Amino acid sequence: MSRQSNRATDSKKMNSELFTLTYGALVTQLCKDYENDEEVNKQLDKMGYNIGVRLIEDFLARSSIGRCQDFRETADVIAKVAFKMYLGITPSVTNWSPAGDEFSLILENNPLVDFVELPDNHSALIYSNLLCGVLRGALEMVQMAVDVKFAQDTLRGDSVTEIRMKFIKRIEENLPAGDDQHIYIASVGLNAS
């Protein structure tokens, strides 16, 4: 099938500075509006979630990735395909729990924090918390409940930026028909690893 040549939405390259500055403006505005870092973190997560539940369809439509058979495959797809596609970076996947239901993404150069110096009065702010929401929302749409949080952050003096992801459960109530057997495979995968 021939593709339309002048598609308005071919994934465009754009200047990442505009993106990081826009995100910076968003966070500072939230800090003004809420005056409480915890609340800002919550808002960022919520916004991220709303982005994630939509972004997942874009990701699946464009990447033609099939269903992941276990959490390790999920981790690989997130790090190698999704982060690459949307942020241009490839985090490393490490620190697997013995049960294989928990891992860390180590972000070498988080594009969101390119120009950021966290002031002292925002010690509890998780600046890039939007990413957690995005990951949680996107995975929820493919029937995985996952706990996502920043375990370390270079902005707060840690040596690396680490996002910790913990598999909670399969969301079986909205599992699409014909995917029942994957629950089995997924749980076997979890136990075996």
Next chain:
Amino acid sequence: MVIFSVYVVNKAGGLIYQYDNYVPRTEVEKTFSYPLDLVLKHHDEKVVVSFGQRDGIRVGHAVLSINGVDVIGKNTSDGKDILEYLKDPANYPVSIRFGRARLSSNEKLMLASMFHSLFAIGSQLSPEVGSSGIEMLETDVFKLHCFQTLTGIKFIVLADPRQSGIDALLRKIYEIYSDFALKNPFYSLEMPIRCELFDQNLKSALEVAEKAGNFGTGS
């Protein structure tokens, strides 16, 4: 014109988009004298032919208009019952237009959610583990192609059995959905899609697919 229509069903089985690209018109108008040699009956708020198939008028066709005026359900335009009206010899000769009644949006909604269940039954009936649901349903005059995404949304295309390239079209529609419905911040998830840009892009994708899908040999 070989792609008939497109349906999008959300993960709960609700129809969120429907577009008829091409509806074959099978309408016949004929003038009758008394007594009427067709047997008509009430069916589902319509008057349909139950016996006496002839001249392209088939069993199941509904009365669409009488003497050039459209009927309203099972009544004539001025509110009289059609069956009563046609019993009266004084009203003859009468010209009646028959045709297949279009599906109402309500009926489409019902059929979509029925297909949703059928899809689930399909995967459960499977003798092999790891079966998907219904991907294709073939009849004499059309093929139904269904593509379910990992998130549970179904894209359904009804097309001519000889039309090729439907798989690519379904992927394309998924892309259009993710672009023009989901990236529109004012579109709420799981709700009916009423986006101008989605319509436009879907239509042009159908045109492209119709042109590209070679029609077997010879055409």
